[in-house]
Amino acid sequence: MLEHVDDLIATMKELYRIIKPGGVLFIRVPHASCCTSAWADPTHKRFFVHRSFEHFDSRFDYYHFKTDFRIRKRRLHYFLYEGVRNGVVLQRLPLWLNRLINGLANISLTTQAIFERLLCYYIGGFEEVYFEIEAHKT
DSSP, X not given: OGGGOSOXXXXXXXXXXXXXXXXXXXXXXXXXXXXXXXSSOTTOOOOBOTTGGGGGOTTTOSSOOSOOEEEEEEEEEOOOOSEEXXXXXXXXXXHHHHHHHHHHHTSSHHXXXXXIIIIHHHXXXXXXEEEEEEEOOO
């Protein structure tokens, strides 16, 4: 639902305020390269990339939002496969190829950046990006 909020910064500050120290947020949001889930929905106000939540981690300290979420995990998710999804039969790519793309894209932050900036235009874009971020409070 974070793609729908008017003020992401205020939302993240509030989540940080109410979460217990060491509490973890599990976030799944549309990836900016996906035309079917991100751009097709007119109620979406923003899209995300693999570095989006670094802005709320004091180790990166870009904007001083007074939050300190530590990114524990981030993954690009590619979902263009054959099978059934939401009752619709998809016949685009074999499942093994979908898994291969996900595996290669998520080897490291560098491969995520390469797939995000270059290769997504050739493979059709990533549907979502997944984060696990932990509240670091002293």
